[in-house]
Amino acid sequence: MSKRIVVITGSPRKNGNSFAMTDAFIAAAEKKGHSVTRFDAALKNVGGCHACETCFKSDKACSFDDDFNTIAPSILEADVVVFTMPVYWYSIPAQIKGVIDKLYSFCVAGKEMAGKECALITCCEEDDMSVMDGVRVPIERSTALMKWKMVGEVLMPGVLNIGDIDKTDGCKQAAELAKKI
Numbered sequence: 001m002s003k004r005i006v007v008i009t010g011s012p013r014k015n016g017n018s019f020a021m022t023d024a025f026i027a028a029a030e031k032k033g034h035s036v037t038r039f040d041a042a043l044k045n046v047g048g049c050h051a052c053e054t055c056f057k058s059d060k061a062c063s064f065d066d067d068f069n070t071i072a073p074s075i076l077e078a079d080v081v082v083f084t085m086p087v088y089w090y091s092i093p094a095q096i097k098g099v100i101d102k103l104y105s106f107c108v109a110g111k112e113m114a115g116k117e118c119a120l121i122t123c124c125e126e127d128d129m130s131v132m133d134g135v136r137v138p139i140e141r142s143t144a145l146m147k148w149k150m151v152g153e154v155l156m157p158g159v160l161n162i163g164d165i166d167k168t169d170g171c172k173q174a175a176e177l178a179k180k181i
Ligand SMILES: Cc1cc2nc3c(=O)[nH]c(=O)nc-3n(C[C@H](O)[C@H](O)[C@H](O)COP(=O)(O)O)c2cc1C
Pocket: 011, 012, 013, 015, 016, 017, 018, 019, 085, 086, 087, 088, 089, 090, 091, 123, 124, 125, 126, 131, 159, 160, 161, 162
């Protein structure tokens, strides 16, 4: 069954490690017949949530109009949402955190969101898998709160520089993730 997938990336490095895994995932997903909408948060303008709770009072998700409003309708309609990002300071990069925070607009407006599938692709320099907890745990808990089903995670330690991912099986794992959707 063909599904609508939204992929939200968080790295500013177009040739970086998480983008390489993202590209591998998207290629495999499209090969399976899924349709993919990609949103590169670090290459867009997305601010933080102002907690004004005026979400969707106009025709827009966020009253502080930025590029989140261009991807919000696709997220709402998606069958699957995939988050991809590096670890920054044991946490989620600011660039994608704005998008994640603004998912709050769907909760405030009571939008129907339950039942989506989701997945995570992340990487970091250090070899310790627990370094990725700062990305993995908030994504797992936030998606669970929204009643999304986590179908798979690619957690790739030990990659620092552009190209390091090629020394790992990260892209292979990312392509295999598409098989779970
Ligand atoms: C601002 C910044 C903070 C980082 N913080 C961490 C960190 O806390 N732990 C870690 O292992 N790697 C850290 N890294 C390294 C990146 O996670 C690593 O280089 C990753 O492969 C980058 O992915 P990308 O190529 O997709 O951007 C950091 C990198 C940057 C630029």
